[in-house]
Amino acid sequence: MEEIILKTEGLKAFYVLDVYGKQKTVKAVNDVDLAIRENEIYGIAGESGCGKTTLLKTLAAAMEPPLRIVDGRVCYHIAGADVDVSTLSQEEIRRLRLEYIAYVPQGSMSVLNPVARIKDTYRDFIESHISTQQRDEAFLLAKEHIVELGLPPKILDAYPHQLSGGMRQRVTIALATLLKPRIIIGDEPTTALDVVVQRGVVQLLKDVQRKLQNTIILVTHDMGVHANIADRIGIMYAGKIVEEGSTDKIFGDPEHPYTQYLINSLPKFGDKTPRESVPGSPPSLANLPPGCPFHPRCPHVKEICKQEMPGFTQVESNHKVACWLVGEGEHGKAA
Amino acid sequence: MEKLLEVEDLTKTFTLGSVLSRVKITAVDDISFYIKPAEIFALAGESGCGKTTTARIIMGFDHASAGTIIHGGKKEAKNEKVWFTEGIQAIFQDPFGTFNPLREVERYFFETIQNYKLAKSKQEAIARIDAKLRLVGLTYEDLAGKYPSEFSGGQLQRISIARALLTDPKLIIADEPVSMVDASLRMSIVNLFKKLRDELGVSVLYITHDLATAYYVCDRIAIMFRGDIVEMGTVEQVLMTPKHPYTQLLRASIPEADTSRRWQGEIKLSDTETDEYLRQGCRFAGRCPLVMDVCRTTTPPDVIVEGAHVSCHLYADYANS
Ligand SMILES: Nc1ncnc2c1ncn2[C@@H]1O[C@H](COP(=O)(O)OP(=O)(O)OP(=O)(O)O)[C@@H](O)[C@H]1O
Ligand SMILES: Nc1ncnc2c1ncn2[C@@H]1O[C@H](COP(=O)(O)OP(=O)(O)OP(=O)(O)O)[C@@H](O)[C@H]1O
Ligand code: SF4
Ligand SMILES: [Mg+2]
Ligand SMILES: [Mg+2]
Numbered sequence: 001m002e003e004i005i006l007k008t009e010g011l012k013a014f015y016v017l018d019v020y021g022k023q024k025t026v027k028a029v030n031d032v033d034l035a036i037r038e039n040e041i042y043g044i045a046g047e048s049g050c051g052k053t054t055l056l057k058t059l060a061a062a063m064e065p066p067l068r069i070v071d072g073r074v075c076y077h078i079a080g081a082d083v084d085v086s087t088l089s090q091e092e093i094r095r096l097r098l099e100y101i102a103y104v105p106q107g108s109m110s111v112l113n114p115v116a117r118i119k120d121t122y123r124d125f126i127e128s129h130i131s132t133q134q135r136d137e138a139f140l141l142a143k144e145h146i147v148e149l150g151l152p153p154k155i156l157d158a159y160p161h162q163l164s165g166g167m168r169q170r171v172t173i174a175l176a177t178l179l180k181p182r183i184i185i186g187d188e189p190t191t192a193l194d195v196v197v198q199r200g201v202v203q204l205l206k207d208v209q210r211k212l213q214n215t216i217i218l219v220t221h222d223m224g225v226h227a228n229i230a231d232r233i234g235i236m237y238a239g240k241i242v243e244e245g246s247t248d249k250i251f252g253d254p255e256h257p258y259t260q261y262l263i264n265s266l267p268k269f270g271d272k273t274p275r276e277s278v279p280g281s282p283p284s285l286a287n288l289p290p291g292c293p294f295h296p297r298c299p300h301v302k303e304i305c306k307q308e309m310p311g312f313t314q315v316e317s318n319h320k321v322a323c324w325l326v327g328e329g330e331h332g333k334a335a
Numbered sequence: 336m337e338k339l340l341e342v343e344d345l346t347k348t349f350t351l352g353s354v355l356s357r358v359k360i361t362a363v364d365d366i367s368f369y370i371k372p373a374e375i376f377a378l379a380g381e382s383g384c385g386k387t388t389t390a391r392i393i394m395g396f397d398h399a400s401a402g403t404i405i406h407g408g409k410k411e412a413k414n415e416k417v418w419f420t421e422g423i424q425a426i427f428q429d430p431f432g433t434f435n436p437l438r439e440v441e442r443y444f445f446e447t448i449q450n451y452k453l454a455k456s457k458q459e460a461i462a463r464i465d466a467k468l469r470l471v472g473l474t475y476e477d478l479a480g481k482y483p484s485e486f487s488g489g490q491l492q493r494i495s496i497a498r499a500l501l502t503d504p505k506l507i508i509a510d511e512p513v514s515m516v517d518a519s520l521r522m523s524i525v526n527l528f529k530k531l532r533d534e535l536g537v538s539v540l541y542i543t544h545d546l547a548t549a550y551y552v553c554d555r556i557a558i559m560f561r562g563d564i565v566e567m568g569t570v571e572q573v574l575m576t577p578k579h580p581y582t583q584l585l586r587a588s589i590p591e592a593d594t595s596r597r598w599q600g601e602i603k604l605s606d607t608e609t610d611e612y613l614r615q616g617c618r619f620a621g622r623c624p625l626v627m628d629v630c631r632t633t634t635p636p637d638v639i640v641e642g643a644h645v646s647c648h649l650y651a652d653y654a655n656s
Binding site: 017019026045046047048049050053106158162163167188191192193194195196197198199200202203221222223224225226227228247248251252261262263265266267268269270272274275276277278281284 | 349351379380381382383384428429431472473477480485486487489490492511514515516517518519520521522523526544545546547548550551574575584585588589590591592593594597598601602
């Protein structure tokens with residue numbers, strides 16, 4: 001088995017808010033154990049608002065108040081040793097962003113400075129990350145990289161607002177993969193791209209991954225993209241990973257009722273029969289139902305579901321599910 | 336045939352670059368289409384092909400360089416935007432950009448209610464807001480007193496749809512309304528469009544990259560490439576038997592949610608966006624696998640092939656038939 005490059009243990013990351021003097025806790029990442037392997041593409045899918053972006057922020061050590069880790073830990077595996085991210089200084093984290101982890105956040109506009117030309121954004125990025133001698137080289141590399149992504153070097157002279165949504169997204173991706181990181185974390189990196197350009201970007205991400213033998217953690221709502229490139233997929237619901245398996249398993253034989261709804265809601269060409277979405281509405285992460293958080297919407301709900309959260313059942317070596325329907329009587333936490 | 340909205344020969348040019356290296360881009364190049372009452376019409380195609388520009392002009396946010404827009408039998412007049420866009424509401428691509436992070440989300444709703452005089456009391460306003468929010472699976476309580484940062488992208492997108500519904504519009508212009516939400520919610524949003532069409536007779540201009548949902552919910556579709564409509568017809572015609580080589584490439588690039596049908600081979604992206612815009616003849620000629628000499632010099636004719644509009648030299652024979 002490949003080495004683990006990034007893991008979380010019992011990770012809880014909450015938004016702790018003060019609303020009119022009353023404390024409110026949004027449990028966006030609620031007891032997540034992940035073990036991401038070297039050289040894999042790990043996909044994360046799940047309901048809008050279930051905590052995917054929050055999870056990625058904690059993985060990338062890019063948290064800001066009111067978000068904070070209340071329990072558990074995030075570990076990077078660097079040079080043969082596990083490093084608990086919470087023990088690192090701000091400066092060390094800044095350096096890690098250069099050599100270890102690249103984070104492409106959701107919503108590309110937020111990264112590009114609206115009042116600076118693209119080349120100035122690049123220059124700022126390069127200057128803050130690269131030693132003086134290598135800067136010219138880095139700028140050339142940046143240009144090359146841009147061309148590889150199918151973008152004209154001319155866009156370096158443009159302001160973000162002059163570019164279409166698709167173009168901005170690609171510029172952001174170019175910027176983030178410039179420094180050959182070990183882990184690329186992408187939050188909806190191909191959202192808002194047409195399918196041809198999306199395919200080109202995914203192709204590029206895959207090429208980069210093959211060349212650098214690195215790891216990609218990819219959040220996207222486009223299940224077609226997951227089916228195309230992910231090796232494994234984690235399905236997230238209400239702050240928890242509820243199912244994890246090989247891409248084939250998740251698409252071909254999903255076992256968690258939420259995953260089943262998700263897969264069944266995908267429309268297919270040549271088939272216009274009405275498709276349903278998950279019934280009911282998503283739970284409030286500030287006020288979670290007891291037991292399995294999916295129980296108020298689940299068609300198979302049993303008495304125990306309302307009382308206790310099921311642990312993981314390892315249904316196969318590469319497939320685990322947290323649901324009382326699956327693997328009865330063996331709900332210890334699977335590793 | 337009754338038409339709710341007609342776009343005729345619409346053109347929009349932008350100027351890019353500095354004083355010395357100025358390039359003029361025709362972002363939208365002489366396009367025409369119409370939308371019928373109670374119809375969902377998709378506008379799809381390449382990123383940066385002019386879809387948002389078209390939508391912005393229809394909404395009256397931007398001026399056309401040439402061409403006309405007829406809405407509800409009335410032609411657009413420059414100084415009478417208000418009545419012209421009455422009955423049209425918009426939903427935009429980036430839910431993060433729709434709301435000011437420093438304003439409570441509900442204020443947008445009250446503002447719309449005030450602008451359109453939709454309620455006499457606060458009570459009535461809240462009831463109306465709550466009713467619209469329920470259509471998208473939320474309630475007034477979910478949103479009262481909250482700021483945009485307290486919602487996820489998907490939640491914000493549903494909130495902006497609910498806000499658009501406040502005025503009971505006849506036409507909703509939805510610019511990539513589902514790109515930020517999960518598959519199940521996508522289904523609930525397009526099912527919502529279907530319901531608005533079938534039960535309230537609302538039309539939707541559905542701008543999207545998600546062709547599977549477009550196939551599922553739309554009546555007709557136009558495929559744009561670099562400012563042109565290259566193919567237009569029913570979703571059945573255009574997506575099941577695409578004629579234009581660009582539509583064929585588009586169709587083949589849709590990632591299928593099926594691990595046994597992963598993308599095969601590599602694709603070539605355009606050299607540069609502006610170069611394709613400036614290209615003579617067919618703008619797809621640089622990447623078209625079936626390119627002929629004529630494609631590089633002459634603008635392709637618009638012809639009808641098996642009921643669909645196609646703009647491609649391959650079908651030149653249809654021009655006279
Ligand atoms: N700054 C914040 N303060 C308070 N709550 C927040 C904040 N940011 C996010 N949340 C809440 O945390 C939850 C998880 O949000 P997150 O953005 O992680 O979801 P997501 O899974 O990425 O959603 P999407 O698919 O829509 O992008 C949501 O309920 C959201 O409302
Ligand atoms: N204000 C502007 N100034 C200069 N060029 C612009 C402006 N707005 C748009 N453009 C250009 O016009 C073209 C069409 O842009 P538009 O945003 O309409 O595309 P789109 O089809 O909506 O793309 P996407 O799918 O990425 O949303 C692009 O090349 C874009 O760079
Ligand atoms: S644990 Fe129970 S409620 Fe939760 S998904 Fe499984 S069957 Fe449904
Ligand atoms: Mg997110
Ligand atoms: Mg657009």
